[in-house]
Amino acid sequence: MTDTTEATLYQRLGEGDGIAAVVDNMYRLILGDETLAPYFAGTRMVDQKRHMALFLAAAAGGPDGYKGLDMKAAHAGRGITDADFDRVIGHAAAALADAGVDEETIGQVAGALMPLRPEVTTAG
Numbered sequence: 422m423t424d425t426t427e428a429t430l431y432q433r434l435g436e437g438d439g440i441a442a443v444v445d446n447m448y449r450l451i452l453g454d455e456t457l458a459p460y461f462a463g464t465r466m467v468d469q470k471r472h473m474a475l476f477l478a479a480a481a482g483g484p485d486g487y488k489g490l491d492m493k494a495a496h497a498g499r500g501i502t503d504a505d506f507d508r509v510i511g512h513a514a515a516a517l518a519d520a521g522v523d524e525e526t527i528g529q530v531a532g533a534l535m536p537l538r539p540e541v542t543t544a545g
């Protein structure tokens with residue numbers, strides 16, 4: 422069957438390998454963004470990418486291998502703004518588009534991440 426509505430979001434993102442590639446590209450864009458890069462100055466990016474890939478896989482209906490902090494604890498006290506959040510979502514969308522993910526699927530990923538805004542942001 423080629424009916425894409427039958428595939429889960431996780432499958433349409435290319436499963437674990439597809440998500441890992443998107444996450445790699447996404448953090449390349451984030452670290453290249455001078456507004457966002459300072460947040461990750463003390464971060465071991467190899468671990469961060471792994472955690473993000475596992476988190477996204479679970480959020481997309483794939484296997485739940487994420488063992489990290491919940492989103493509120495992970496971002497508490499970092500002073501992340503609404504504008505920072507929007508920039509990260511923008512880089513995620515760009516990384517997905519670059520990987521050939523279709524617009525509708527990108528919209529679904531963004532829609533799944535948007536509700537996390539109040540847990541991630543702690544500054545206007």
Ligand code: HEM
Binds near residue numbers: 457
């Ligand atoms: C929907 C949006 C976001 C998601 C799904 C997300 C996801 C995650 C995950 C899974 C972790 C790892 C937690 C752990 O290691 O236990 C993390 C940590 C972190 N996130 Fe986010 N995040 C988001 C938005 C943001 C934004 C907007 C910023 C700031 C620009 C940010 C900055 C950080 C930082 C600095 C860490 C800690 C890295 C470290 O351990 O050094 N995140 N995030």
